[in-house]
Amino acid sequence: MHLTKNQEKMLSGEEGPALQKAMEILVALGDIYDADGLIPIHSAHVSGISLRTSGEAGLKFVENLADKGAEVYAHTTINPTGIDLESWEELGAPKDLVDKQRRMIDAYERMGAEPICSCVPYLTGNRPSFGKHLAWAESSAVVFANSVLGARTNREGAPSALASALTGLTPLHGYHLDENRQGTVEIEPNLELLQGEETFPYSVLGYWIGENFPESVPVLKGVKPNPAQLKAMGAGMAASGAIALYHIPDVTPEAEADPSICEVGESAGFESSDFEDVVDKLDQISEADLVCVGCPHFSLEELEKMPDSVEGETWVCLPRKLKRESDEKGLSKKFEGKKIRFVCDTCMVVAPLREMGYSSIGVNSAKAAHYAPMLAGVKVHFAPLKELIK
Secondary structure: OOHHHHHHHHHHOOHHHHHHHHHHHHHHHHHHOOOOOOEOEEEEEEOOHHHHHHHHHHHHHHHHHHHHOOOOEEEEEEEEOOOOOHHHHHHHOHHHHHHHHHHHHHHHHOOOOEOOOOOOHOOOOOOOOOEEEEEEOOOOHHHHHHHHHOEOOOOOOHHHHHHHHHOOOOEHHHOOOHHOOOOOOOEEEEEHHHHOOOOOHHHHHHHHHHHHOOOOEEEEOOOOOHHHHHHHHHHHHHHHHOOOOOOOOOOOOOHOOOOOOOOOEEEEEEEEEEHHHHHHOOOOOOOOEEEEOOOOOOOOHHHHOOOOOOOOOOOEEEOOHHHHHHHHOOOOOOOOOOOOEEEOOOOOOOOOOOOOOOOOEEEOOOOOOHHHHHHOEEEEEOHHHHHHHO
């Protein structure tokens, strides 16, 4: 892989041990994927912030880089932690986990990263424009950036995203290249299954596409999802099938700019039996201790549309920045007197739910239903929002 003189200096250690480690990671990836070289990035988004996903080793790795004086070169945001950093005690999070999570956040802040602690950086200021090259981890953010914004990023892991953040570079391969962004399979869903503004049907559709066409570039025909539905559908695809890019004719920017990108040979339909198969697979129980929405994190528009007929204990997970904006706009007032908590900095997938006294949760997100049993150790009731909160 070709390196510039400055990049060779970083790799040799002339620019310090932190940049040397970062370049070693990027060069190794570049060699694996046969990249011609490294390209500059517009921004980075780093995952592995929660101790549930990074572990003690991840914490030590990040603290070691910060201790060596590492500083981010590109605008960098970070994923959710395992706790709400302000309301952790009220929510019942373990103190030892809180202390470690604060150390993780402190290390990233020392390196200059913006601690948004959210999986939707594009809603909190890290919103790239069309064609910008990125190094983003967090699968749901990756597919949104590629598909809905028309930016370009591979599915980075936490170490590679951090390495790119420090150097401002990423290997030129995968979805950074035009030839890998062409649609590969056409999906024609039964539109009767996708009526209304609920995200649930699109979340199910996305999960089904990922399961049946993993790592593809699907082209969806006839659908006109709203932004929340686009977010939910992409998250479902990414969770079940590692999909990082989809196109919708006349909807997503790349398909509008070049309609030929949607020309594919293979096609498949999505019918009620497919819908039911996904729900049957993910829906484990009929009742839950706690309802959790906001996977990916809620937008202000979703909060505005959230029904106020909430009866049981409910978490609404959203970025802290948007929580403050919602308070300023008075969006939270309609929920006064309800058993609803606005939970920031974390989500139901990476929070220590069992340690907090919950053994089951109700979710309307296929991504949450996929990961919560594995990461949080809880049973899941997977259903539309209106059913969960009644």
